[in-house]
Amino acid sequence: MVHSVELVFDADTEATVRGIWDELRAAGIASPAPAARPHCTLTVAQRIDARVDASLADVLDRFPLPCRLGATLIFGRAAGVLARSVLPTEELLAVHREVYRLTLPLLEPAPMPHTAPGQWSPHVTLARRLPPERLAAALRIAGTPAEIVGTVVGLRRWQGESRTEHRIG
Numbered sequence: 001m002v003h004s005v006e007l008v009f010d011a012d013t014e015a016t017v018r019g020i021w022d023e024l025r026a027a028g029i030a031s032p033a034p035a036a037r038p039h040c041t042l043t044v045a046q047r048i049d050a051r052v053d054a055s056l057a058d059v060l061d062r063f064p065l066p067c068r069l070g071a072t073l074i075f076g077r078a079a080g081v082l083a084r085s086v087l088p089t090e091e092l093l094a095v096h097r098e099v100y101r102l103t104l105p106l107l108e109p110a111p112m113p114h115t116a117p118g119q120w121s122p123h124v125t126l127a128r129r130l131p132p133e134r135l136a137a138a139l140r141i142a143g144t145p146a147e148i149v150g151t152v153v154g155l156r157r158w159q160g161e162s163r164t165e166h167r168i169g
Contacts, residue, residue, distance in 0.1 A: 001160030002112075003048035005056070005103055005168075006039040007086075007095075010064070013150030014038045017069075017084075017124055023141045024127050029082075029134050031127045037165065039156065040086045040122050042099045043115045045107035048157060052106045053168045056155060059098055060169040063155075065091055069124060069148035072139055079129045082138050084148070086122035092152075096120055099155070 009017070017038035021031040068087045075081040086092065097117045104111065113119060126142050155168040 002044050002046060003160060004044045004158045005042045005048065005052065005099055006156050006158055007042060007067075007152045008037065008039055008154050008156050008167075009067070010151040010153050013067070013069070013148060016145070016148050016150070017126070020084075020126055020142060020144075024082075024138060027134075027137050027141060029127050029138050029141070030129050032125065037156075038124055039158075040124055040152075041115070042096055042120075042155075043103050043107065044112040045110065047108040048103065048159075049106040049108070050157070050166070052103050053157060053166065055102045055106065056099065056168050059095060059102065060154065062091070062095055063153055065095065065152040067092065067150050067152050069150065072126075072142045073121075073123055074130070074135075075121075075123075079131055081125060082127040082130045082142055083123035083125050084142065086124060088122055092122065093117075095152075096122070 024031040069084040070087050071085045073083045073085055100117055130138055157166040
């Protein structure tokens with residue numbers, strides 16, 4: 001399992017995303033478990049040293065940070081990942097670059113290439129393993145509301161194998 005450093009949202013933004021998850025589940029579309037937390041992944045590796053928390057302390061003064069969740073996205077092909085884009089403002093991109101730079105020495109063996117500055121597609125996952133025959137229904141649900149205006153309130157470190165969240169700061 002992988003480890004990651006992620007952006008976390010304010011309570012209203014989380015509630016809106018959870019509402020979309022609930023509607024997708026009710027329509028028979030696999031979405032994250034109710035215990036999951038809406039987030040936007042900044043960097044991912046097989047292992048992230050816990051010392052990363054202290055190294056990211058200087059980034060915390062950038063929060064809260066306004067954000068907007070926009071268009072519905074589909075990653076993959078046959079059974080894709082359904083997501084909402086997080087619009088990449090200059091502030092958001094600067095946070096991403098700084099987190100990437102600070103975490104790089106503490107990632108093992110290296111970060112996943114799709115999280116590098118210039119390669120990163122900020123998003124919030126809504127469903128995984130989306131079968132093509134459920135696409136139209138999923139897009140109808142995922143696209144409402146058309147835009148979600150919210151706030152990024154901080155960072156967390158996620159340990160996939162233990163399913164453990166560590167708030168940073």
